[in-house]
Amino acid sequence: MPIDPSIYLAAIPAVMLVGLTKGGMGEALALMGVPILAMVVPPVQAAAILLPILVVSDIVSLWIWRHHNDRRTLLYLLPGGLFGVALGWATSAYVPRDALRLIIGAITVFFALRFFYNQWRIRRGHVIPAKPQRVGPAAFFGTLSGYGSFVAHAGGAPYQVYALPLKLSPRDYTGAAVRYFATLNAVKLVPYFALGQLDTRNLTVSASLMPLAMAMTALGGFLVKRMKPDVFYPFMYGMAFVAGLKLLHDGIAAFL
Template sequence: MPIDPTIYYAAIPAVLLVGLTKGGMGEALALMGVPLLAMAVPPVQAAAILLPILVVMDCVSLWIWRQHNDRTLLKMLLPGALIGIAIGWATSAYVPRDALRLIIGLITVLFVARYFYNSWRARYGYIVPARPHRLLPAAFLGTLSGYGSFVAHAGGAPFQVYGLPLKLPPRDYTGAGVRFFAILNAIKLGPYFALGQLDTTNLTISATLVPLAIAATAVGGFLVKRMKPDVFYPFMYAMVLVAGLKLVYDGVLAFL
């Protein structure tokens, strides 16, 4: 099947945004990737084109952040995430994706609002301590992240809702996030093959975009590695807010 060259008008900015995300700039920009590409191709095809590119980006990110990680964060969230992917694969045909986007978006916006409220209180001497790991929230948010990643490309927000309040060193937090989503994306390749979406046409489009994906990921990693904690965390919360508002907007628009 011939490839329409106009696809690249949407694909190039989509890959740039997702690449910056994969470099360590949070998951908010990644939410724009599939909708941008879906302006040129059907949404399922857009997700299929981006998935191999995401895997390549994950490889670059894993190398960039190879010396930074938080194993405890991964151990807490990964079991639930794997369960969430399994549930998503089994039920994706029956659960309204727009409802899931709306729910995750509302939770995320409330979470960020709480952060900025506490930041305002900090001006008057109130300091919020770092939260400890908690099994039940980790299980719930890990499952929601895996499920959202599979059925609605919205796995980043639940991960950040759990991870950001831990107040980890920024590089360790980013390294753990890179590993977390690299594992999820690798696992999602199987279901996409089973759905027949990774065909020759889609893989050809993906392959032509790989050099741009690598460059964008490297730029994202370069920028994040140079952020101080007092810049990194407000920036990350702002990105989470963008993600939450985008999810709420998509969910409400679908219902209307």
């Protein structure tokens, strides 16, 4: 079956947003990718088209952020993330995706609002220390992130809920996030192949959009590397807030 050229009217802006996210610009931009592309193709096909693009963008991101990382954050979050992907593969046919969007969206909005409340407290003289690494919360939010990443490409918000309060340097935070999601996306290729979503037609569309994705990923990395912490963290929490609102909106709209 020939590829409908109208797909590219939605795919190009979707890939631009996803590419900026992969460079480090915040999960809210990536959340718009699948809904925009789903305007012209079924949502499952939209996710399948974007997955190879995510993997190639991950390779570019890994190169950009190769000198920056936080190993402890990866060690704490990655086991839960991989378990979440496996759980998503096993149960995605039985768990409503809209319920998952509501849960992740509500947690993320609360978490972002708490940050801005704490910023107000800091201006009034309170000291808000960085959170330590914690096994329990890392396992919970890692699993939620992996599950959300598999079933709805919504894994970034739970990752932010755990990782942002650690108050890592912006470069180390982004480097750890890049490695985390590159691992999850590579693992997700196996179940997506098994589900028959990575067919020749979808892969052809993906391949044609990869140069654009790589360019936007490089641009996102260029911008994030030049952000100071007092700009980076409010920006990232703001992106998390927008992402949470988007997930809440999608979940509520589906139930209504």
